[in-house]
Amino acid sequence: MKRLELLAPARNYASAVAAVDAGADAIYIGGARFGARHAAANSADDIRRVVEYAHLYGVRVHATLNTLLYDDELAAAERQARELIAAGIDALIVQDMALRRMSLPVELHASTQTAIRTPEQAAFLARCGFARVILERALSLDEIRSICRATTAEVECFVHGAICVGYSGQCYLSRSMSVRSGNRGECSQPCRLSYDLEDASGRRIIRGKHLLSVRDLNLADRLGALIDAGVASFKIEGRLKDEGYIRNVVAYYRQRLDEAIASRGDCCRASVGETRLDFTPDPSKSFTRGESEYFFAGRTAGVASFDTPKSVGEFVGRVAACDARGFTLDRTVSLAPGDGICIGADGANVNSVEGRRIVPNRMPESVRSGAAVCRNLDNRFRLQLERSRMRRVIPATACVTVASDRVTFRYADCEGITAEVSREGTFEPAGDPVKMADLLRTQAAKSGDTPFEVRRVEVAGADRFVPVSLAGALRREALEELRRLRIARVPERRILPEDQHAPYPATELSAEGNVTNRLAEQFYRDHGVARIESGLDLSAATVGRRVMRSAYCIRREIGECLREGSRLRDDLFLVRGTKRYRLAFDCVHCEMSLIDEK
Numbered sequence: 001m002k003r004l005e006l007l008a009p010a011r012n013y014a015s016a017v018a019a020v021d022a023g024a025d026a027i028y029i030g031g032a033r034f035g036a037r038h039a040a041a042n043s044a045d046d047i048r049r050v051v052e053y054a055h056l057y058g059v060r061v062h063a064t065l066n067t068l069l070y071d072d073e074l075a076a077a078e079r080q081a082r083e084l085i086a087a088g089i090d091a092l093i094v095q096d097m098a099l100r101r102m103s104l105p106v107e108l109h110a111s112t113q114t115a116i117r118t119p120e121q122a123a124f125l126a127r128c129g130f131a132r133v134i135l136e137r138a139l140s141l142d143e144i145r146s147i148c149r150a151t152t153a154e155v156e157c158f159v160h161g162a163i164c165v166g167y168s169g170q171c172y173l174s175r176s177m178s179v180r181s182g183n184r185g186e187c188s189q190p191c192r193l194s195y196d197l198e199d200a201s202g203r204r205i206i207r208g209k210h211l212l213s214v215r216d217l218n219l220a221d222r223l224g225a226l227i228d229a230g231v232a233s234f235k236i237e238g239r240l241k242d243e244g245y246i247r248n249v250v251a252y253y254r255q256r257l258d259e260a261i262a263s264r265g266d267c268c269r270a271s272v273g274e275t276r277l278d279f280t281p282d283p284s285k286s287f288t289r290g291e292s293e294y295f296f297a298g299r300t301a302g303v304a305s306f307d308t309p310k311s312v313g314e315f316v317g318r319v320a321a322c323d324a325r326g327f328t329l330d331r332t333v334s335l336a337p338g339d340g341i342c343i344g345a346d347g348a349n350v351n352s353v354e355g356r357r358i359v360p361n362r363m364p365e366s367v368r369s370g371a372a373v374c375r376n377l378d379n380r381f382r383l384q385l386e387r388s389r390m391r392r393v394i395p396a397t398a399c400v401t402v403a404s405d406r407v408t409f410r411y412a413d414c415e416g417i418t419a420e421v422s423r424e425g426t427f428e429p430a431g432d433p434v435k436m437a438d439l440l441r442t443q444a445a446k447s448g449d450t451p452f453e454v455r456r457v458e459v460a461g462a463d464r465f466v467p468v469s470l471a472g473a474l475r476r477e478a479l480e481e482l483r484r485l486r487i488a489r490v491p492e493r494r495i496l497p498e499d500q501h502a503p504y505p506a507t508e509l510s511a512e513g514n515v516t517n518r519l520a521e522q523f524y525r526d527h528g529v530a531r532i533e534s535g536l537d538l539s540a541a542t543v544g545r546r547v548m549r550s551a552y553c554i555r556r557e558i559g560e561c562l563r564e565g566s567r568l569r570d571d572l573f574l575v576r577g578t579k580r581y582r583l584a585f586d587c588v589h590c591e592m593s594l595i596d597e598k
Contacts, residue, residue: 001266001267001268002227002232002266002267002268003232003267003268003269003270004025004227004232004233004234004257004260004261004267004268004269004270005025005026005060005232005233005234005269005270005271006023006024006025006026006233006234006236006250006253006254006257006269006270007024007025007026007027007028007062007156007233007234007235007236008022008024008026008027008028008236008246008250009027009028009029009161009236009237009238009239009241009246010027010028010029010050010239010246011029011037011040011239011240011241012029012040012042012046013042013046013049013050013053014243015241015242015243015246016029016050016053016054016061017053018243018246018247018250019246019250020053020054020057020059020392021247021275021390021391021392022246022247022250022251022254022275022390022392023250023251023253023254023273023275023392024059024250024254024271025058025059025060025269025270025271026054026059026060026061026062026090026233026270026271027050027054027059027060027061027062028061028062028063028064028093028235028239029042029047029050029061029062029063029064029239030042030063030064030239031043031044031047031063031064031065031080031083031084032044032080033076033077033080034065034066034067034069034073034077034080034185035064035065035066035067035185036064036066036067036095036111036113036182036185037064037185037239037240038184038185038186039240040239040240044080044083044084044086044087045087047061047063047084047087047088047089048087048088051087051088051089052088052487055088055486055487055489055490055491056394056451056483056486056487057271057272057273057392057394057451057486058270058271058272058273058415058486058489058491059271060090060091060270060271060491061088061089061090061091062089062090062091062092062093062109063084063089063091063092063093064093064111064239065077065080065081065084065092065093065094065099066093066094066095066096066111066113067095067096067113067183067184067185068095068096068181068183068184068514068516068517068535068537069096069098069099069516069517069520070516070517070538071517071518073517074098074517074519077096077098077099078099078102078104081099081102081104081106082104084106085104085105085106089106090106090107090491090493091106091107091108091109091131091132091493092104092106092107092108092109093109093111093134094108094109094110094111095111095113095114095169095183095514096514096516096517096520097519097520097523097524098517098519098520098523100128100129100130100498100523101519101520101522101523102519105495106493106495107131107132107493107494107495107496108129108130108131108132108496109130109131109132109133109134109156110125110130110132110133110134110153111134111168111169112134112135112136112137112158112168112169113168113169113183114133114134114169115136115167115168115169115170115512116133116134116135116136116147117135117136117138117139117143117167118147118505119146119147119149119150119151120150120505121133121505122135122147122150122151122153122155123150123151123152124502124503124504124505124527125151125153126151126152126153127499127502128498128499128502128527129496129497129498129499130153130496131153131154131493131494131495131496132153132154132155132156132232132233133147133151133153133154133155133156134156134157134158134235135147135155135156135157135158136167136168137158137163137164137168137217137294138163138167138294138295138550138551138552139295139296140295140296140297140298140299141222141225141226141229141296141297144157144226144229144230144231145229145230148229148230148231149230154232154233155230155231155232155233156231156232156233156234156235157226157231157233157234157235158217158219158235158236158237159217159218159219159220159222159223159226159234159235159236159253160216160217160218160219160220160235160236160237160249160253160283161216161217161236161237161238161241161249162216162217162237162238162289163214163215163216163217163292163294164182164191165191165212165213165214165548165550165552166191166548166549166550166594167548167549167550167551169182169183169514170512170514170548170549171187171191171547171548171549172536172537172542172545172547172548173190173191173547173548173594174186174187174188174189174190175536175537175542175547176542176547176579176596177190177579181537183514183535183537184537190212191212191213191548192210192212192213192309193210193212193309193576194208194209194210194211194576195208195209195210195211195212195574195575195576196208196574196575196576197209197211197554197558197572197573197574197575198572198573198574198575199568199570199571199572199573200570200571200573201570205568205572206558209306209307210304210305210306210307210308210309211304211306211554211557211574212552212554212574213289213304213305213306213308213309214289214292214294214303214304214305214552215288215289215290215291215292215294215303215304215305216288216289216290216291216292217237217292217293217294218283218288218291218292218293219293219296220252220253220256220283222293222296223253223256223257223260224260224263227260227264227267234253234257236249236250236253241286241287243385244286244382244385244386245286245287247279247281247385247388247390248279248281248282248283248285248286248385249281249283249286251275251277251279251281251390252281252282252283254275255281257269272394272413272414272415273392273393273394273451274392274393274394274395274453275390275391275392276390276391276392276393277388277390278384278388278389278390279381279384279385279388279390282314282381284313284314285313285314285375285378285381287311288311288312288313289305289308289309289310289311289312290305290312295551299551299553299556299590300556301556301557301559302557303552303557304552304557307344307345308342308344308345310342310347310376311342311376312342312374312376313340313342313374313375313376313377313378314374314375314376314378315372315373315374316329316333316335316341316373316374316375317329317330317331317333317372317373318330318370318371318372318373319343319367319368319369319370319371319373320356320369321369322363322367322368322369324363325359325363326357326358326359326360326363327357327358327363327367327373328356328357328358329356329357329358329373330356331356332355332356333356333375335350335353335358335375336350336353336379336380337350337351337352337353337379338350338377338379339375339377339378339379340375340376340377340379341358341360341373341374341375341376342373342374342375342376343364343366343367343371343372343373343374344364344366344371344372345366346364346365346366346367347364347376348360348361348362348363348364349361349377358373391451392451393447393451393452393453394413394414394451394452394453394486395413395414395452395453395455396411396412396413396414396447396452396453396454396455396482397411397412397454397455397456397457397458398410398411398412398444398445398454398456398457398458398475399411399412399457399458399459399460400440400441400444400457400458400459400460400471401460401461402427402440402459402460402461402462402463402464402466403427403461403464404426404427404464405424405425405426405427406422406423406424406425406427407422407423407425407427407466407470407471407474408420408421408422408474409421409422409444409471409474409475409477409478410478411452411454411478411479411482413452413482413486417482417485417486417489418482419478419479419481419482419485420478420481421474421477421478421481422474423470423474427464427465427466428464428465429463429464429465430462430463430464430465431465433462433463434462436462436463436464436465436466437459437462439466439468439471440457440459440462440466440471441457441459443468443471443472443475444457444459444471444475445457446472446475447479448476448479450479450480450483451483452479452482452483500526500527502527503527503528504524504527504528504529506529507528507529507530507531508529508530508531508532509524509529509531509532509533510533511533511534511535511536511539511545512536512546512549513532513533513535514535514536514537515532515533515534515535516534516535516537516538542596543596543597543598544595544596544597545595545596546584546593546594546595546596547581547594547595547596548593548594549591549592549593550591550592550593550594551590551591552592553585553590553591553592554572554574554583554592555568555572555583555585555592562585562587563587571583573597574594578598579596579598580597580598581594581595581596581597582594582595582597583595
């Protein structure tokens with residue numbers, strides 16, 4: 001059976017618990033330093049608590065140590081890696097190849113920051129001992145399928161959340177504007193800012209639009225195709241998102257992935273437990289810049305969000321009429337006071353609702369007949385998530401055996417792990433064996449605040465009297481022992497050696513190869529790379545250098561593709577304040593690059 005994993009983000013212990021309860025098979029979380037989300041750091045003790053809770057359900061914990069390292073940071077990075085391993089993590093997600101050379105006793109995953117876009121890259125990393133490769137988000141299904149065929153490593157693919165418009169790990173746009181680098185966990189997200197589009201003469205073609213901001217990914221309808229392509233892990237983005245987002249989105253993908261598994265006879269989920277929901281998950285009600293499948297079906301236009309980089313939310317209708325105080329929608333919707341709405345680039349809150357008439361707290365300038373209205377905050381749904389008593393239960397059975405000199409409570413979970421507790425003593429005949437059997441059955445079926453749901457109880461020897469207090473004590477001890485045994489079990493880990501003879505797919509590495517320390521340099525030289533340029537993050541400035549390379553293309557997005565006969569034949573530039581970037585177009589590979597001009 002192919003084990004399929006739903007992989008969820010966790011900012012901290014609380015969001016990790018929310019992800020596990022919502023049905024995640026694995027979570028990824030950052031340590032104290034060296035993670036690609038600087039604002040989502042956790043101590044080794046925090047990670048240890050996460051591991052204990054996750055392992056109860058067979059959920060794996062992947063720690064992110066996926067930034068570039070400098071020579072003077074190697075010792076500290078290794079110390080942290082070993083602390084995380086001691087805390088019980090199941091895998092380490094890395095970008096810098098220095099970590100491959102530290103003989104770490106842990107399963108290694110190649111981060112999406114390693115910019116994996118080709119079968120050759122994926123095959124190489126597998127030979128170098130990476131148990132899993134995490135793919136670039138801009139790939140099509142055909143490209144994903146080719147990579148899965150080419151590598152022996154597990155393949156992990158993003159299916160939901162924010163998209164980096166530049167190739168992951170090879171974007172230096174933030175670094176070109178400040179000291180903050182995406183490769184160092186401190187991206188300032190300049191791709192979400194507004195820019196002017198100009199030609200070589202300085203003529204402004206587009207003014208003040210978010211020309212690099214793309215909509216969020218949603219591949220919920222494509223899970224089956226990804227399974228058939230060979231993907232093993234389905235990843236949700238969002239380590240900086242709140243717990244409500246985690247509960248809602250993870251629960252939704254749990255349902256969708258379970259549907260895909262149920263329709264196939266050769267797949268199963270990678271952890272155990274069943275989530276008990278008290279809400280209906282709907283990802284459109286959590287943070288979203290609008291849904292997109294990005295380039296899953298090929299490189300097409302319509303993936304950008306020019307008007308706003310903020311949450312747009314769910315479409316609720318169009319403006320049918322408006323006046324100075326409010327507007328009327330073209331349909332009946334369930335908007336309520338306190339909801340947030342988005343119209344174009346403008347936002348407002350709903351003050352009152354009278355049928356189809358909406359009165360906001362302020363009238364956005366973009367309100368006009370035909371304008372699309374979206375709800376980016378469903379206040380009632382938000383409260384429902386905050387008050388949710390969602391929990392995850394592990395099915396179990398119980399057997400109570402009573403003899404004249406001993407009472408035994410034995411529990412077995414859905415994976416066959418058993419725990420047994422007994423008490424010796426003298427147990428007199430019961431006055432009413434039938435009533436005694438019912439009492440023992442009732443006691444054994446209780447699970448209290450444990451994660452277990454006891455679904456069947458067998459009782460043998462109910463002709464002997466057992467005090468209720470003793471039955472309760474034995475139940476609690478046995479269930480606690482079962483919980484301990486589940487936590488103590490270590491999930492399977494693939495700790496693989498590095499094949500020193502594996503040739504890197506190229507003999508040269510440019511600055512985009514991100515070699516920033518001696519161990520990474522030696523790694524690539526050992527694998528046949530003759531010429532290595534220092535990583536761009538080591539440079540004092542980026543002027544004159546390519547700071548972004550992307551499958552996304554502004555020309556394609558605005559209907560000015562060069563291959564389709566654009567009227568704009570001259571060079572194009574993105575301008576914001578004093579910063580100016582020349583756009584370079586590689587029509588052979590259908591890619592766009594940004595060159596830092598000043």
